[in-house]
Amino acid sequence: MNEVGHLVVVGASLAGLRAVEAARRTGFAGRITLIGAEDHLPYDRPPLSKAFLEEAGVPIPTFRDEKVLRDELGVRLMLGAPATRLDTDGRAVVVGDRTVAYDAVVLATGASARELPGGRDLAGVHTLRTLDDAVAIRAALDSGARTVVIGAGFIGSEVAAAARRRGLEVVVVEAAATPLVRAVGEPMGEVCAALHRRHGTEMRCGVGVTGLDGAGQVERVLLSDGSALPADLVVVGVGAVPATGWLAGSGLLLDDGVVCDETLFTGVAGVYAAGDVARWHNPMFDRPMRPEHWTSAAEQGAVAARNALEPDAATPYSTVPYFWSDWYGSRIQFVGIPGADEVRVVDGDVRSDGRLVALYREGDRLVGALTLDAPAHVMKYRGLIMRGASWRDGLAFAAERRSGAAARPVSRDLDTDAIVDR
Amino acid sequence: MRIIVDRTRCTGLGMCESVAPDVFEVNDDGELELRTATVPEGRLAEVEQAVACCPNEALRLAP
Ligand SMILES: Cc1cc2nc3c(=O)[nH]c(=O)nc-3n(C[C@H](O)[C@H](O)[C@H](O)COP(=O)(O)OP(=O)(O)OC[C@H]3O[C@@H](n4cnc5c(N)ncnc54)[C@H](O)[C@@H]3O)c2cc1C
Ligand code: SF4
Numbered sequence: 242m243n244e245v246g247h248l249v250v251v252g253a254s255l256a257g258l259r260a261v262e263a264a265r266r267t268g269f270a271g272r273i274t275l276i277g278a279e280d281h282l283p284y285d286r287p288p289l290s291k292a293f294l295e296e297a298g299v300p301i302p303t304f305r306d307e308k309v310l311r312d313e314l315g316v317r318l319m320l321g322a323p324a325t326r327l328d329t330d331g332r333a334v335v336v337g338d339r340t341v342a343y344d345a346v347v348l349a350t351g352a353s354a355r356e357l358p359g360g361r362d363l364a365g366v367h368t369l370r371t372l373d374d375a376v377a378i379r380a381a382l383d384s385g386a387r388t389v390v391i392g393a394g395f396i397g398s399e400v401a402a403a404a405r406r407r408g409l410e411v412v413v414v415e416a417a418a419t420p421l422v423r424a425v426g427e428p429m430g431e432v433c434a435a436l437h438r439r440h441g442t443e444m445r446c447g448v449g450v451t452g453l454d455g456a457g458q459v460e461r462v463l464l465s466d467g468s469a470l471p472a473d474l475v476v477v478g479v480g481a482v483p484a485t486g487w488l489a490g491s492g493l494l495l496d497d498g499v500v501c502d503e504t505l506f507t508g509v510a511g512v513y514a515a516g517d518v519a520r521w522h523n524p525m526f527d528r529p530m531r532p533e534h535w536t537s538a539a540e541q542g543a544v545a546a547r548n549a550l551e552p553d554a555a556t557p558y559s560t561v562p563y564f565w566s567d568w569y570g571s572r573i574q575f576v577g578i579p580g581a582d583e584v585r586v587v588d589g590d591v592r593s594d595g596r597l598v599a600l601y602r603e604g605d606r607l608v609g610a611l612t613l614d615a616p617a618h619v620m621k622y623r624g625l626i627m628r629g630a631s632w633r634d635g636l637a638f639a640a641e642r643r644s645g646a647a648a649r650p651v652s653r654d655l656d657t658d659a660i661v662d663r
Numbered sequence: 664m665r666i667i668v669d670r671t672r673c674t675g676l677g678m679c680e681s682v683a684p685d686v687f688e689v690n691d692d693g694e695l696e697l698r699t700a701t702v703p704e705g706r707l708a709e710v711e712q713a714v715a716c717c718p719n720e721a722l723r724l725a726p
Pocket of ligand 1: 518
């Protein structure tokens with residue numbers, strides 16, 4: 242096995258940064274080059290739809306300053322330099338007219354926001370994926386924009402919550418009858434929609450957007466039911482697509498992401514992938530996944546780098562996916578997988594604010610848990626899922642937590658076991 | 664071994680708790696509490712794994 246002399250990481254964000262840090266932590270003393278399309282140093286995305294939007298002046302959530310990257314981590318930075326091609330035969334990353342040879346490469350180009358057709362033509366219409374997007378959206382909120390969010394996913398929902406917090410009028414338009422069905426399942430999507438309504442955000446579910454209208458600047462959002470919503474700011478939150486365009490013709494298997502085995506290996510010598518761009522086989526649930534979650538991206542970055550440097554000692558990345566989202570001062574946390582046979586509310590009341598815990602069953606296994614404002618509960622379920630707990634174990638644990646909790650009104654417990662079959 | 668939490672980095676996500684629940688616990692306010700200040704007998708590997716999995720690198724072990 243040849244020693245790796247030069248590790249190249251493409252994508253200078255969370256997964257890419259963690260790859261670089263892990264490489265150094267394992268004692269790798271060779272050269273590292275970090276190639277990123279954006280001009281910015283690696284920064285953290287989750288705050289962009291949360292604290293960053295709440296008021297002007299919240300600082301940019303940069304992970305490390307340039308000195309740390311260059312001097313402490315010994316990284317050669319190529320920023321504002323989108324890779325244009327991967328030459329797997331010649332073992333090189335092509336960046337426009339420059340060629341960067343690698344011994345091992347970690348692909349961490351993440352995802353980009355899906356756009357509405359024609360959306361780019363009007364001012365005031367934004368997706369939210371990058372710092373530049375967030376800066377533009379924040380400026381519009383600062384000027385008191387009437388806001389329409391297209392797509393009631395997590396990012397769109399967080400933008401709506403941030404706009405409401407400033408007292409602005411917000412409408413969320415969602416094509417599906419219930420939001421977030423793919424992310425958390427139907428019953429819990431309903432709970433999330435109710436959270437919006439309770440905080441004064443208007444929800445228009447089951448209607449499509451047929452067009453955006455305005456002279457230069459967006460003025461109206463046209464809906465499939467014939468109505469129109471006045472708008473100064475339109476935030477399009479209709480999902481993200483893995484940034485694999487530059488990998489066309491590389492010989493890598495691309496299928497909604499870079500397809501990897503359980504060690505994040507692409508099957509092509511020296512090439513590993515991590516983060517939102519990677520669709521890897523997760524041994525924990527024995528299926529391929531591309532979760533688009535912060536935690537997976539961070540952990541995969543580290544695993545991919547270690548495996549790229551020492552392929553003979555490669556370790557699998559097995560995980561119970563986890564994400565969180567903050568709306569209206571509430572924290573939604575989800576562990577596991579949502580495509581379940583049954584979702585059961587085991588604590589709290591779906592109709593009111595306050596703590597809520599729901600469990601997800603697949604066959605006779607506990608596969609997921611969603612909590613609302615129950616930070617002390619969620620990781621206990623993650624632990625159970627990680628240890629392969631049965632559905633019965635999950636329910637027993639929930640019952641124990643409930644009875645162990647401080648005395649709560651009986652009326653609340655009555656509907657806590659509402660079964661929602663799908 | 665002592666367990667050290669860098670409060671400026673910890674965001675109470677609780678990944679550590681899912682790995683070593685008898686050592687780490689996020690409370691109802693979303694803050695991390697240590698259930699023991701030092702690594703319990705025979706549990707070093709588990710705690711090391713918890714330290715490694717903190718996405719914010721907020722945990723450290725010190726002699
Ligand atoms: C607004 C927002 C809020 C979020 N909130 C949460 C949350 O609350 N909880 C949660 O779990 N997750 C959240 N996420 C998801 C989380 O941020 C992502 O999972 C994470 O950023 C993925 O990291 P990554 O490094 O894989 O990809 P990315 O962060 O997408 O980074 C990829 C980088 O690669 C660069 N790149 C792309 N193509 C090229 C190329 N050809 N050459 C060079 N560089 C390239 C991009 O410019 C980008 O900088 C949120 C995401 C967004 C956008
Ligand atoms: S995993 Fe890290 S950030 Fe999360 S609670 Fe533990 S120490 Fe804090």
